[in-house]
Amino acid sequence: MTTQQTEFTLDPDVRVALASSLRELFAGASDGPGITSALAELGWAEVEAEDPATAVSLLFRAHGASLASSNLLSDTMIRSFGPDFPYAGTPVTLLLPHPTEDAARPASCRRSGAAGILLEAPVADSLVLVPTCQGDRVTLHPVAADWVLARTKASTGFDASSTWLVLETADVLPDANAPVAVDWIAATALARRALSAEILGVCDAALHIACEHVTSRHQYGRAIGSFQAVRHRLAEGHVAVESASSLLLAAWRGVSGGGVPDTPPEWAAAVAKARAGRAQAEVMRTGVQVLGAMGLTLESPMHRHVTRAAALDLLLGGQASLEQSLGDALLSGTTAYPLASI
CATH class of the missing domain: 2.40.110 (Butyryl-CoA Dehydrogenase, subunit A; domain 2)
Structure with missing residues (x-):
């Protein structure tokens, strides 16, 4: 197995501006060819060349948030060859x-x-x-x-x-x-990191829908988002997304030094995708619950986020299968590679 060190080089303000540009791009591009053309016009190849970790993370998170369907994952894997x-x-x-x-x-x-x-x-x-x-x-x-x-x-x-x-x-x-x-191992590791970001993008959008609903919906003369039980569930969903995002960030950067063995990128990617899969399960359960009956109908867009997140979770290894394979590897004597050091 190999080790990959990845550093984020783009300025934080630039990342914020790129994220905004991508939201506008996906709002206007409705299909795969349209997305590809819009990315070329945006000069995305240059962004990817300068900071591939940031480019892939931002691109697929925005792709997931917009529920877009395109060949971006296939194209990303092919370029990795x-x-x-x-x-x-x-x-x-x-x-x-x-x-x-x-x-x-x-x-x-x-x-x-x-x-x-x-x-x-x-x-x-x-x-x-x-x-x-x-x-x-x-x-x-x-x-x-x-x-x-x-x-x-x-x-x-x-x-x-x-x-x-x-x-x-x-x-x-x-x-x-x-x-x-x-090199299928390296391509799969890259794709799993991309899919993790996409799953978390779907979660971002689902939480936004849920928060808007509990803010505008009132019971007993007050917004249902003011009730402690609702706030706790939404907070748990937010924590699930943030923890998975932190793990994905660690998977991109890699771990080295301090006497800790370098973590293989394919191991880190599998852990990050498994964690993203757990996060989407938590967020989608929360989203459907806080929306009440609306969460079970086609009138609400929540059902699209639930099904899309579940489908993305299954691509290149679902949460359950990845956790089982990681556990089997540990039981067979594989090193418990860390993803973060304190």
């Missing part, structure tokens, strides 16, 4: 491992076929990169988008606005293009 990746700069889409599979070893239990999630339909005449694993080696198989699309179905049951597609097929993958070996 480096400029020498054969398909760098070309219109390709990465198939994410199916939630029922081990994200670190995609398709390791399959003899043939493929299963996974596409966050957005690939463009015509492009390629879809299908990850497969043999031993500890992950390779990407470039497959024609038309072949993949003929075998996918929409995954809109959890969110009518979602662009996700599900691929499940036993058909043998076409071998027209040679597979490419990649």
Whole structure:
């Protein structure tokens, strides 16, 4: 395993300004191509080059808060393969491992076929990169988008606005293009940090909805947000988000020095995503409860945040599966790597 040290270099005032720009961007861009175009116009590639940790965190937190659907996660993972990746700069889409599979070893239990999630339909005449694993080696198989699309179905049951597609097929993958070996561990760690930020963005928006409701809704002549039980629940949700945010920050920065062994980035990313998954469960339960009956209806937007957060939690390892795998690793003798030092 490798160690990654990441420092935040952008000035705090710049980060605040970028966060504001991203909120405006997602308010105006409604689809994947629109988001990509708006980010290019904003000069986001330069921001990412100067401070990748801040760029990814801000981008995906805003993406989650707006409930946007796009291929940003796929694009981010593909860029992590480096400029020498054969398909760098070309219109390709990465198939994410199916939630029922081990994200670190995609398709390791399959003899043939493929299963996974596409966050957005690939463009015509492009390629879809299908990850497969043999031993500890992950390779990407470039497959024609038309072949993949003929075998996918929409995954809109959890969110009518979602662009996700599900691929499940036993058909043998076409071998027209040679597979490419990649550093899947590093790419997955990056994606888990990005997903953690996106989940927390959904939580931010859900808490905002809940706070607005308890402020405007009155019972017994006073706002229901003034009641201690309601305030306690909202405070617990806020603490869950803030603690997960702090853990994510530690996962970006890494831990070193003081005689403490360096924490591998893939370990830190798994812990951060598991914590974000716990936070969304706490926040969504709170949001639905404080909204009362409104929280159970389609009239309130809360249901979209509940379903989106739960779906994001399952991508690249859900909270339960990550906590189990981390626990299994500790029981097998793996070092209990710290994420923060006091």
